[in-house]
Amino acid sequence: xxxxxxxxxxxxxxxxxxxxxxxxxxxxxxxxxxxxxxxxxxxxxxxxxxxxxxxxxxxxxxxxxxxxxxxxxxxxxxxxxxxxxxxxxxxxxxxxxxxxxxxxxxxxxxxxxxxxxxxxxxxxxxxxxxxxxxxxxxxxxxxxxxxxxxxxxxxxxxxxxxxxxxxxxxxxxxxxxxxxxxxxxxxxxxxxxxxxxxxxxxxxxxxxxxxxxxxxxxxxxxxxxxxxxxxxxxxxxxxxxxxxxxxxxxxxxxxxxxxxxxxxxxxxxxxxxxxxxxxxxxxxxxxxxxxxxxxxxxxxxxxxxxxxxxxxxxxxxxxxxxxxxxxxxx
Amino acid sequence: xxxxxxxxxxxxxxxxxxxxxxxxxxxxxxxxxxxxxxxxxxxxxxxxxxxxxxxxxxxxxxxxxxxxxxxxxxxxxxxxxxxxxxxxxxxxxxxxxxxxxxxxxxxxxxxxxxxxxxxxxxxxxxxxxxxxxxxxxxxxxxxxxxxxxxxxxxxxxxxxxxxxxxxxxxxxxxxxxxxxxxxxxxxxxxxxxxxxxxxxxxxxxxxxxxxxxxxxxxxxxxxxxxxxxxxxxxxxxxxxxxxxxxxxxxxxxxxxxxxxxxxxxxxxxxxxxxxxxxxxxxxxxxxxxxxxxxxxxxxxxxxxxxxxxxxxxxxxxxxxxxxxxxxxxx
Numbered sequence: 203x204x205x206x207x208x209x210x211x212x213x214x215x216x217x218x219x220x221x222x223x224x225x226x227x228x229x230x231x232x233x234x235x236x237x238x239x240x241x242x243x244x245x246x247x248x249x250x251x252x253x254x255x256x257x258x259x260x261x262x263x264x265x266x267x268x269x270x271x272x273x274x275x276x277x278x279x280x281x282x283x284x285x286x287x288x289x290x291x292x293x294x295x296x297x298x299x300x301x302x303x304x305x306x307x308x309x310x311x312x313x314x315x316x317x318x319x320x321x322x323x324x325x326x327x328x329x330x331x332x333x334x335x336x337x338x339x340x341x342x343x344x345x346x347x348x349x350x351x352x353x354x355x356x357x358x359x360x361x362x363x364x365x366x367x368x369x370x371x372x373x374x375x376x377x378x379x380x381x382x383x384x385x386x387x388x389x390x391x392x393x394x395x396x397x398x399x400x401x402x403x404x405x406x407x408x409x410x411x412x413x414x415x416x417x418x419x420x421x422x423x424x425x426x427x428x429x430x431x432x433x434x435x436x437x438x439x440x441x442x443x444x445x446x447x448x449x450x451x452x453x454x455x456x457x458x459x460x461x462x463x464x465x466x467x468x469x470x471x472x473x474x475x476x477x478x479x480x481x482x483x484x485x486x487x488x489x490x491x492x493x494x495x496x497x498x499x500x501x502x503x504x505x506x507x508x509x510x511x512x513x514x515x516x517x518x519x520x521x522x523x524x525x526x527x528x529x530x531x532x
Numbered sequence: 533x534x535x536x537x538x539x540x541x542x543x544x545x546x547x548x549x550x551x552x553x554x555x556x557x558x559x560x561x562x563x564x565x566x567x568x569x570x571x572x573x574x575x576x577x578x579x580x581x582x583x584x585x586x587x588x589x590x591x592x593x594x595x596x597x598x599x600x601x602x603x604x605x606x607x608x609x610x611x612x613x614x615x616x617x618x619x620x621x622x623x624x625x626x627x628x629x630x631x632x633x634x635x636x637x638x639x640x641x642x643x644x645x646x647x648x649x650x651x652x653x654x655x656x657x658x659x660x661x662x663x664x665x666x667x668x669x670x671x672x673x674x675x676x677x678x679x680x681x682x683x684x685x686x687x688x689x690x691x692x693x694x695x696x697x698x699x700x701x702x703x704x705x706x707x708x709x710x711x712x713x714x715x716x717x718x719x720x721x722x723x724x725x726x727x728x729x730x731x732x733x734x735x736x737x738x739x740x741x742x743x744x745x746x747x748x749x750x751x752x753x754x755x756x757x758x759x760x761x762x763x764x765x766x767x768x769x770x771x772x773x774x775x776x777x778x779x780x781x782x783x784x785x786x787x788x789x790x791x792x793x794x795x796x797x798x799x800x801x802x803x804x805x806x807x808x809x810x811x812x813x814x815x816x817x818x819x820x821x822x823x824x825x826x827x828x829x830x831x832x833x834x835x836x837x838x839x840x841x842x843x844x845x846x847x848x849x850x851x852x853x854x855x856x857x858x859x860x861x862x
Contacts, residue, residue, distance in 0.1 A: 246638040276608050282631030286656050288638075297627050301612030308576040308618075326616050 203230040203532060204410045206440070207331075209417040210237045210424025211252035212269050213447060213455060213513075215259035217417040220519025222260065222330045224527070232331035233407035235434075237419070238316070239343035239392055239427030242375045244293050245283060247303035248310055251375075252424065253320055253335060254302060261327025263298075269455070272298035292380040317401040334407065336428040339398035343374035343427055345464075346388040374423060383457040387464035390423060395430035400437070408437040413530035415523070416444035416486070418454060418511065421474050422461035429486065441530040443489035444478055445522060446471040449511055450495045475501035489529035491522070505529055533560040533862060534740045536770070537661075539747040540567045540754025541582035542599055543777060543785060543843075545589035547747040550849025552590065552660045554857070562661035563737040565764075567749070568646070569673035569722055569757030572705045574623050575613060577633035578640055581705075582754065583650055583665060584632060591657025593628075599785070602628035622710040647731040664737065666758040669728035673704035673757055675794075676718040704753060713787040717794035720753060725760035730767070738767040743860035745853070746774035746816070748784060748841065751804050752791035759816065771860040773819035774808055775852060776801040779841055780825045805831035819859035821852070835859055 207214070207221055218234055225232045237252045251270070258264035258272060265273045275296035284291045295303075302323060309319040315338035324333055349370040369388055377383060408414065419425055429435050448471050453459055459469040467473045471492040479485020480503025489505040497508035509525040512518065537544070537551055548564055555562045567582045581600070588594035588602060595603045605626035614621045625633075632653060639649040645668035654663055679700040699718060707713060738744065749755055759765050778801050783789055789799040797803045801822040809815020810833025819835040827838035839855040842848065 245634050246641060247634075276606065276627070278606050278627040279609065279631045279634070282628050283634065286631065286635050286653070288631075288635050297606075297608040298612050300630075301609045301616065301618075304575050304577075304609070304613065305616050305618050311576060323616070 203228060203412045204407070205230055205232050205527070206407050206411040206414045207232065207234045207417055208414065208419075208425055208428050209234050209252070209256060210419030211240065211255035212259075214252065214417040214419045214424065215256040215264070216513045217419075217445065217519060217523070218256060218260060218331060219516050220513065220521075220523045221415065223516050223520040224523045225331070233403070233411075234331050234333050235336050235404055235407070235428060236333060237424045237428050238335045238337060238341055239423060240374055240378075241340075241342060242373055244290060244295065245288060246307065247295075247300065248307045249295075249303050250306065250316070250320075250335070253333060254299065256333060257320075257324060257327045257329055260329030260331060261324075263327060270294075271296050275299065290376070290380065293375065294379070315402060317403060332403070332407070334403050335401045336404065336434065337398040337431045338401040339394060339431075341392055341394045341398050341427060341431060343423055344371040344391045344393050345374055345377040345385075346371050346391060347377065347385040348388070378457070383460040387460065389464055390426070390461070392427045392430040395427065396432065398431045400431055400433050405433065405437050408434070409439070411440040413527055413532045414438055414440050414442045415526050415530070416442065416478070418445040418447035418513075420447060420453075420456055420458045420461055421477055422458070422465055422467075425478075435486075438486070441488045441532070442481065442486055443491060443526045443530045444475070444487050445526055446474055446490065446492045446496065446511060448474055449493040454511070454513075470499075471496040472499045472501065475499065475504060475506065480504045489526070491526045491529055533558060533742045534737070535560055535562050535857070536737050536741040536744045537562065537564045537747055538744065538749075538755055538758050539564050539582070539586060540749030541570065541585035542589075544582065544747040544749045544754065545586040545594070546843045546849060547749075547775065547853070548586060548590060548661055549846050550843065550851075550853045551745065553846050553850040554853045555661070563733070563741075564661050564663050565666050565734055565737070565758060566663060567754045567758050568665045568667060568671055569753060570704055570708075571670075571672060572703055574620060574625065575618060576637065577625075577630065578637045579625075579633050580636065580646070580650075580665070583663060584629065586663060587650075587654060587657045587659055590659030590661060591654075593657060600624075601626050605629065620706070620710065623705065624709070645732060647733060662733070662737070664733050665731045666734065666764065667728040667761045668731040669724060671722055671724040671728050671757060671761060673753055674701040674721045674723050675704055675707040675715075676701050676721060677707065677715040678718070708787070713790040717790065719794055720756070720791070722757045722760040725757065726762065728761045730761055730763050735763065735767050738764070739769070741770040743857055743862045744768055744770050744772045745856050745860070746772065746808070748775040748777035748843075750777060750783075750786055750788045750791055751807055752788070752795055752797075755808075765816075768816070771818045771862070772811065772816055773821060773856045773860045774805070774817050775856055776804055776820065776822045776826065776841060778804055778826075779823040784841070784843075800829075801826040802829045802831065805829065805834060805836065810834045819856070821856045821859055
């Protein structure tokens with residue numbers, strides 16, 4: 203059996219550990235198609251937070267307490283960059299993590315596509331599943347927020363001297379990490395998505411898939427940018443089953459509520475299920491797995507099943523995966 | 533008074549601390565024109581060992597025991613790069629040091645010349661002298677060595693299948709750091725020197741100089757690549773006084789003996805003085821300061837004076853500088 207998982211970072215990584223466990227039992231192949239919308243270039247380094255979260259977690263190198271970055275991380279380079287006044291200072295750039303970005307940046311500069319770079323990095327980490335970026339093209343999530351009109355430009359706009367817009371777009375990382383998602387998001391823009399193509403191997407994996415699982419990742423900024431890559435939606439021919447990232451009206455982790463508000467979607471299993479929509483109505487899902495506490499949820503046109511969705515450990519996560527595969531009928 | 537110092541890395545940095553002390557007493561200005569021949573791009577980072585040695589030393593950030601790199605240095609990124617199998621692994625890339633290279637690389641990529649980048653880095657370090665790279669162009673010292681003809685190319689050459697040369701050129705850092713200068717050097721090539729121009733500010737500093745001091749740096753791989761930059765030799769109109777890097781037939785530090793052998797020059801104060809040569813005979817020097825143990829040295833056409841040349845501390849180094857300035861007649 204071949205399972206394809208659409209995944210974001212930390213939640214996706216945890217879920218994939220369960221998928222890997224199930225695949226090992228059944229001798230299945232797993233391909234993770236990972237969001238690149240969070241990717242950013244800082245200090246000249248190309249940083250792919252979601253790919254790295256998955257790679258480190260599955261490779262045993264992730265920090266289990268902090269939830270992101272490397273185990274035993276240190277922050278010497280970041281402190282030094284700050285001493286130089288090098289911006290930005292708000293991004294958590296660890297020393298161990300930085301080596302990954304150096305290797306990646308060097309390979310990208312040499313002309314390798316991100317999929318090949320990811321494969322090269324994985325020769326060290328041996329994640330046990332095939333990791334593919336959604337696209338080898340540059341697709342970056344930007345967040346449209348109210349312009350606070352600070353600075354000279356803002357002053358001029360307030361004074362009516364220039365046609366200052368009242369909104370501005372900032373990179374997702376700036377919104378998420380620097381502002382802790384506290385600036386109300388008007389909307390999300392996946393810059394470059396329209397012209398993008400799936401990364402090498404993505405369409406082949408989807409064509410060979412017996413089931414596509416949508417990890418309990420952030421639907422708005424992790425899954426949507428994957429689906430925004432040209433050609434991926436149309437290639438979803440296998441049954442698609444999503445696992446709800448919302449349990450009892452709250453995100454399992456992260457700040458999905460802030461993102462859902464921007465797309466006028468209720469922060470609930472029903473809300474996210476409806477946002478994804480039924481395949482029969484032009485949406486994504488054949489099946490939707492919700493937590494037992496959300497067992498009464500319905501999504502028109504979608505088979506909804508419930509299961510304990512708390513990913514406490516690999517065993518409980520594997521049970522979730524088995525339940526999702528069962529909904530997929532495989 | 534305006535003093536210009538031609539300098540390499542560690543020896544040059546120590547010497548410059550003495551020059552700065554003397555300049556502070558006399559209210560003089562100091563410009564250091566620093567070798568860039570050791571510069572190298574590794575892991576996508578532009579590394580300028582001599583500029584950094586001077587900057588860290590004068591800025592109080594150098595490791596006094598190791599003699600190079602940063603005080604309190606750690607090596608996390610290097611260990612991680614090695615875990616990825618990223619070559620080369622032989623270069624001592626410290627975490628603190630790396631931040632400097634990141635800032636530099638980013639600015640160079642943005643189009644700033646190395647002189648502007650150096651000035652920006654120095655706003656943090658406040659070295660107290662003006663630091664200029666000899667050139668903003670890329671000039672790199674390569675070392676011609678015997679080809680050991682290892683690998684398939686070598687095999688083919690030995691078998692007479694391809695016209696394999698018996699020599700190859702490697703970057704200075706590979707020869708110096710990786711091979712500890714143990715491969716006999718046939719000659720040194722300053723790649724790019726012919727087409728290079730002095731960095732912004734160098735010619736102006738030389739034109740304004742009351743004296744030019746040649747630091748007790750490696751004559752072959754630190755001073756020669758500065759002089760190889762187009763236009764610098766011709767701009768030396770002020771009196772030029774060199775300070776011998778050789779005391780009693782041995783280099784004060786480093787492996788100058790290995791370099792001098794490659795240019796068929798005796799490792800002695802007389803040998804290096806002769807290598808630099810008298811200005812009256814088309815050479816570099818008006819004066820040559822040697823150690824008291826070398827007081828009997830003569831260099832045809834050059835005023836030779838002796839002084840205790842051991843740079844034990846800033847005071848003893850300042851005394852050397854005063855003696856050199858006296859030879860220069862200023």
